[in-house]
Amino acid sequence: MNTDIRCGHCGRKMAEGQYITLSIKCPRCRTLNHFKATSHPPAHQGVPNRTSPDANPSDHSLDRR
Numbered sequence: 341m342n343t344d345i346r347c348g349h350c351g352r353k354m355a356e357g358q359y360i361t362l363s364i365k366c367p368r369c370r371t372l373n374h375f376k377a378t379s380h381p382p383a384h385q386g387v388p389n390r391t392s393p394d395a396n397p398s399d400h401s402l403d404r405r
């Protein structure tokens with residue numbers, strides 16, 4: 341299903357589709373909008389089969405800020 345991507349400032353519909361993260365500039369009011377998908381696929385959250393838990397801890401802390 342597609343999501344309406346609207347400008348947070350003037351409400352103009354700029355695009356439609358699916359995204360994980362998106363930066364888009366409104367052509368009308370020139371506000372730069374940053375969007376981030378709130379729903380994650382559950383496969384990425386709790387992976388039980390980790391070979392080494394601290395393989396990349398910095399990658400995790402970057403993701404959680």
Ligand SMILES: [Zn+2]
Nearest residue numbers: 347350366369
């Ligand atoms: Zn706008």
